[in-house]
Amino acid sequence: MMTRQSSASGEQGLSLEGLAIEAYRDGVVALDLELNVLAANGAAVELLAGDAEGLVFPCELDSFVLPVSHEYDWLQEMVRERICYRNHVVRVMRNGKERTLLADSYFLRGSDGENAGLVLFLKDIGNLVSLERQVHHHEKLATVGKIAAGVAHEIRNPLTSIKGFLQMMRHELERQGMEKEHSYTTVMLSEIERVNGLVGELLLLSKPRELKMEDLEVEELITVISPLISSESILHNIEFSMQLEPVPPVYADRELLKQVLWNLIKNAIEAMSEMDGGKLIIRSSFQERDGLVRIDIRDSGPGIPHYMLDRIFDTFFTTKDTGTGLGLPICQRLVNDLGGKIQVTSKGYGTTVSVLLPGLAL
Known part of the structure; x- marks a missing residue:
């Protein structure tokens, strides 16, 4: 869930002075109200800019991230609207892969205590999101497997009876020389085998087999x-x-x-x-x-x-x-x-x- 707090909230801010951002494993970016990046640690550069080569702080925001990117629009809105994010989920693209970040931002105070900018903290939670998706998928697969196992057994029992009587009928039709009717039973038996194969697939899905x-x-x-x-x-x-x-x-x-x-x-x-x-x-x-x-x-x-x-x-x-x-x-x-x-x-x-x-x- 995301909460947004404006400067009117009276929330206590942070001072850039003495803020040792390189000590943070998560990304940290400090911006002033003129859309300048005052400082950013290596983790933030890797998450947002992608390349630290040639970056010297302070620098303009469009030198830090591409002006046409989603990240630029989002950071610009945060500064212009004076937004403080809480547990805000952001998705960014890096090297063709989507990364999921959790963002929190705080006001940055100047020497006189006035709002001078914002400092943003970014945590990469992609592994947690991926794990949650896998757990959800496996739970769904387990539920489907239980249903499949029950359905498969209920289908297979009458199918066996139908197949047995159909084989007897086929033999009798062949004995009486009823070739046309005999060909019909061949098609029916083929379809029964197809259904039987589908039942076998359902059973494969429902439970792990014994491995050698x-x-x-x-x-x-x-x-x-x-x-x-x-x-x-x-x-x-x-x-x-x-x-x-x-x-x-x-x-x-x-x-x-x-x-x-x-x-x-x-x-x-x-x-x-x-x-x-x-x-x-x-x-x-x-x-x-x-x-x-x-x-x-x-x-x-x-x-x-x-x-x-x-x-x-x-x-x-x-x-x-x-x-x-x-x-x-x-x-x-x-x-x-x-x-x-x-x-x-x-x-x-x-x-x-x-x-x-x-x-x-x-």
Whole structure:
């Protein structure tokens, strides 16, 4: 919640003199009422200006932040309207990534006690916001999983009976030479299998499977499924290539990881199937700083609109006419069970889905 207090509030201000702002781990910026930045510590420069090179204080505000930026408009309003913020959430863009800041501001007093400006304190709370979103998503996934498990069992029991009687009917129709009716039962059994597959996906979503963990070589695992990828790519007129770098082994369930990769690859191929061809690239790399093995699946399909990126892991959300909206949530659940995570990026056209897993020390 944000509270705003004007200079009429009589709130006691701060004096810039003796304010050792570099000692603060959070960002601190002091501005006068003429829109000049009197001082800023390194954390504030990194959060707002991005580059300290050539900055000498005091300086004009438009030398500190870009005049056309959201940050400039916000700081200018704070000074001109004499606003004191309390727990005000601000979002800024840095290096293409959004950062969430918590802002508090206080009046800056001059030597005679008059209002001479404002001092702003900025705390980066991006990790807390991200954690809150993850907790919310996992809670929702757990709720959906419980419902899915109940629904799946209720569907599977009558489905088994229907399938059994239909197979008996099919056999009898074949015996009597009723070929047309026999063909109908073939279609019905095929549809039952499709429903059964959907039930299996619901059960996968509802509870973690028993894992058979072992040390795996990513290059070997991808190479094993590459013939299957090649044949599927040829079928859809897609150019397939691999760019596999040497990476540390990962500790994972072999069949589960193969299932995740194959599901993501099928998604990529389906995304390009309506474009009369495309390019599919599978790349492996190692993020040494984070200790993560990264597997990228990149397609040249139409991409995902930015306003949908936050929803693609929501259960039952799909952009496909015949999709169930379970594929990506299931993949995310399975990768989470392995201690990893999935990231999706899409700009303009094409999409890259990345599976990140902890690498084992060599």
